[in-house]
Amino acid sequence: MADTVTFTLNDKNVTVPKGWTVMQAAKQAQVDIPHFCWHPGLSVAGVCRFCMVHVQGARKLEIACNLQATEGMIVRTDTPEVKEAHKWGLEFHLINHPLDCPVCDQAGECGLQDFYMQVGKYKSQMTRPKVLKPKAVDLGPRLILDTERCILCSRCVRFEEEVTKTGALGIFDRGDRAIIGTYGEEKIEHNYQENLVDVCPVGAFTSKKFRFKQRVWFLQEKSSICPGCSTGCKIKVHARTDRRTYYRVKPEIDETVNGFWMCDKGRDTIAHLNREHRLPQSQMRIDGKKQTVPTAQALESLRRAIETAGAEETALLVSAHYTVEEYEAFFHYFCDQLGVTKVYQWRAETEDRDSFDGILLRGDENPNTAGLRAAMRRVKGRTVPIKNEIATCVSKKPKVVVALCPEVPFTSPWFQEDLKQLAGISHVSLWTCRYEATEVAGITSWIPMKGFAEKTGHFLNYEGAKRELQEAFPSATAEALSVVEAVQQMAAIATITTETATL
Amino acid sequence: METFARDLREKIQSELTRYETPRSAILPILHLIQDHCEWIQPMHVEGLEREFGLSRVHVQEVATFYSMYRLEPCKPFRILFCDNLVCAMMGAEGVMDKIRSHMASFPTDKCPFSLQGVPCLGVCDGAPAMLVNKERHLRVNRDNVDAILASYK
Missing domain, CATH: 3.30.70.20 (Alpha-Beta Plaits)
Incomplete structure (x- = not known):
């Protein structure tokens, strides 16, 4: 027995698995059948009576959502009867709308x-x-x-x-x-x-x-990954690039991870991306006073501090909110090229990492724990247990700390409190997108980072699956950099400094 | 405290076992409650969820869908007047107007009647027809309706 059936849909031969409905087949064949109550993620209700199709030999029109495709069936979606049915179906829906x-x-x-626009029954009777x-x-x-x-x-x-x-x-x-x-x-x-x-x-x-x-037609959409937990739901971020403002997040269909849905927490992950919450430009504390400086100056000062203190006195404090590509660039530069070996994870002190709500939300509120773990395994040559290591980092008394700060505020409410632990270190460079970071004393420099919706790359989710941030918006603040870009800039400054020295 | 009296509980329980899914038993269970308690109160709906595991949303959907369920305390005399075709042709609407003005003659809150239009009562030969509680009245017209109502005290 064949597992597929072939039937005719508007003169086109369509082959689909046995058991599929005409509606599912039409979706696959990209034939548009108007419908209201049918949804691919839900059961069939058959109540809106709008997806009417004409089946040769049938006494009356059938609803495509509840009609199983059978071998040799001849279906049309464009006969005058179907159009008439749409007209009256629509009139019915609009009686009290x-x-x-x-x-x-x-x-x-x-x-x-x-x-309504398509059928054009503009005048009610x-x-x-x-x-x-x-x-x-x-x-x-x-x-x-x-x-x-x-x-x-x-x-x-x-x-x-x-x-x-x-x-x-x-x-x-x-x-x-x-x-x-x-x-x-x-x-x-x-x-x-x-x-x-x-x-x-x-x-x-x-x-x-x-x-x-906002009117929806003013919004641009970009495909990304929700940074709210380790599930890694595929999402569409909706923003107005002309206003550099983010408005909403919607789930994107991805049958392997989130299906058709996402959670409400995930929808709040764009709030921090808007300008009022962002670190607009690089800042440095010079003679005890915070000042806005060119990013190049802040990075150069960091580079000098590392040279002075030595790589062995330098520590990296890394949260699991960045992409695999960013970790690669970051560790390649600091560890492989500069020789830094002190690398520590930065995450919530207490977390119920393995909890799961049974639908999508996981207790690990970091989007890329697996990616960071893999990157650390490479630089350390061994697997490290997942835990917050800021206290260990401070106890080693490093002279310079470069910190990749957690990005999403509501999943890292401990951020500012944790930062206070770094107060005694002589040079602390925070790479962060959060404006609130500048409120903390004892920090030397702040480098503005791009948010998740402003960069491409990928996360590894709770089961190690690759979750791709496919498209990027221009950053809401012009100066923001991805970690990859920041590292490139820093390396370039270093080269120039060396060249100048040689001359 | 249990919401339903013991004999009612037992009847509800037996209805629940009669169908493939408990949800299917909602219709007869609501009738049972109505027969025992006059009308279906929110506490009954909530009791069905708490004590018998029926979804209160499902119960409320059924209770509000059918007009034969009473969701408000009832008056002593419930008039169900046929408002379908044959009775309408025989002047039902005019008789109902008469009933309404009869009801309006009572002081507010003192009217012992409630009036509801219902589909065919199955006695078209005696149209217009009405039920007062479980008593049937045929060939009701504007002239005799006041006397019929006056007999209910």
């Missing part, structure tokens, strides 16, 4: 709006007034629900039942009074709330954080 697109966050990425329902319902710390915009596709209800298994949402009442909601005044509190905004094909669920902040 408020059509408030001008004030709706979903406008620009709304299924209803898209199909309804003469009766629309049914009014609750608006701006506060449904959780991150959620607002507009029940008038809802088309009752039940995607959110299925998400709650099938993915988070919390089952908090239901469809109450019936007919044109039916509304989505929770029982009583209950709020949705789990860490996956904003996936409800993502699965909602219309503007019924909107995100409190993104609400009224």
